[in-house]
Amino acid sequence: MRRRCYGFSMALRHAVLAALLDGETTGYDLARVFDVAVANFWHALPQQIYAELARLEAGGLVSGRTVVQESRPNKRLFSITPAGRAELRSWTASPPRPTSLKDDVLVRVFATEAADFPALAAVVEASRGRHEAKLARYRKIEELLLGGLSEEEFLRTAPAVGPYLTLRRGIRFEEENIAWCTWAAAAIRLRAE
Amino acid sequence: MRRRCYGFSMALRHAVLAALLDGETTGYDLARVFDVAVANFWHALPQQIYAELARLEAGGLVSGRTVVQESRPNKRLFSITPAGRAELRSWTASPPRPTSLKDDVLVRVFATEAADFPALAAVVEASRGRHEAKLARYRKIEELLLGGLSEEEFLRTAPAVGPYLTLRRGIRFEEENIAWCTWAAAAIRLRAE
């Protein structure tokens, strides 16, 4: 039975720490932050976030205090500790693990040969719709983040550039998804003729 | 204890079935096919593939036969059954689950604020190198697939277009990764000044 300091890559753990750089928050609010600012490169459910916060607190990387409320459930506010910041700093310099796409729609398209062409094309087109919705949301967040500044100004002057840099990746990703869905759906429909 | 026909999305299961459309193969060879033709949208280790093949055989979606060899370990050749084809056909028309990026490097960049800037920039640049290597591999596979035909000719005449359609997504994905890494690393280095 080997003792594992459980975690090799542990991206979720560090995504939570990074989100706490913004200041003290509850698990509930963190889950919403994840949904808007983190979702474009790492997805996590509230349950995972609560569990991760508990583990981080046990490890001293985060400290929590309970706030008693009336007419609302009590809540716990967490903030990152100096040890948490140090951990995040050394982790950001460590080698990342290779990423792959893991897209359900692509698996379906890979199997085009065995598919009902119009049905598959419709699936791909529906997927394009979801990517368009995501892109619209990301563009709104981009506007809020930039706050009227040009990209160049923002990158020079903003206190934290990380969220903007990652958001740009999410935007390009969704733009590519939309373009690919359009093209692939057309190619699949061509087969039906 | 509810009986689950285990699998909601089950993309790996269907990726294996789709790879078997090409004809009878061993788990060993499938693992290599996954490494080249499937890796750009779904990654899986040999152990997962062996396990999946066993489950597919138990479910009648795949049938296997043992080939006794001398001076090499015996092997099992699998092929897709009519039931497997039918399953694949109906699955390709079913709603896919939303995909997200899940990129370790992006989590690190999100935490730029807490990072050592030159070290993080170096991590991002190293990541660009890996994406360039992947892109080079994908481009070679593209050449092989097209076999001298133009894209338009290939899409009109090829018996199976799925692998080409998904490969194109992988190529664009890596091109975007390279461009983003270049841009993000520069923006992070700017902070160090």
Added chain:
DNA sequence: AGGTACATGTAAGTCGTTACATGATTAC
């Protein structure tokens, strides 16, 4: 003598998803 290719797995553990539980308040 050491490494790679062939060929198939088991065991243990971690990560992620689904379903469920609780219960008051506020907005439509």
Added chain:
DNA sequence: GTAATCATGTAACGACTTACATGTACCT
């Protein structure tokens, strides 16, 4: 009255990773 918001979790299961096991043949 119905749904959403606030707020935090547990339990069970499925997906994925890491480490390990086995043994021959061929190449350098």
